[in-house]
Amino acid sequence: MAQSKTAVIRSDLDIVIARTMARDMAKALGFGPIDQARIATAVSELARNIFLYAGTGNVTVRDIEKGSRKGIEIICEDQGPGIPNIDLVMQDGYSTSRGMGMGLPGAKRLMDEFDIKSKEGVGTTIVCRKWRN
Template sequence: MAQAKVAPIRSDLDIVIARTLARDTAKALGFGAIDQARIATAVSELARNIFLYAGTGTVTIREIERGGRKGIEIICEDQGPGIADIDLVMQDGYSTSRGMGMGLPGAKRLMDEFDIKSAEGQGTIIHCRKWRT
């Protein structure tokens, strides 16, 4: 398996870099154009959240394999303020930034697996995976 790729998130430009890295990795792993776009969009949204709410963090992209299936895993981590109410932020239409982003629920819909853990004052970590069909 290929080495994980880490994109530090510190600026708007880093969001674009993480998105491109995710799309390129998905393409190299044999994902079709539609799934490449889904993965890139989810990464863009998650990286944007890191920048907006935590200021800095990382997006790690790696190839995964489970039961003979190949896929991509995205790990988004920050040491920001954390999320007080995960159930609330996972509701469609909820926004703290009045942004036009699709938020965490949209990113979850674009991926096959999505897990979020957060602790107030300690940060947030999101693992999401997309499996090649």
């Protein structure tokens, strides 16, 4: 039976909750410690972006199957200002918050699949997946 858990992001504490939720599900699904850390780090980056840029949003973590493959899917959704130029924000080193600029490109590298859809004035949805070896 498919598992799904959602964390509402409204504060720094919610980022920690989302990260822990993702790590716990990855562990339950049989991911090793390194992949658990990768998944938790990606969720932390994505949840932080929701908090910083949209103020509020949701992080949903669920188990997925594709044929004989099993994995984890993370869906991050907000109704924030949207991203005017996705190509730009996906470049290493680009940052609007004077941070390290590792957020979205870093999260993408940590996962196996990464899809981002954003519309200005409507919000952003990111779906990423990690498959178990």
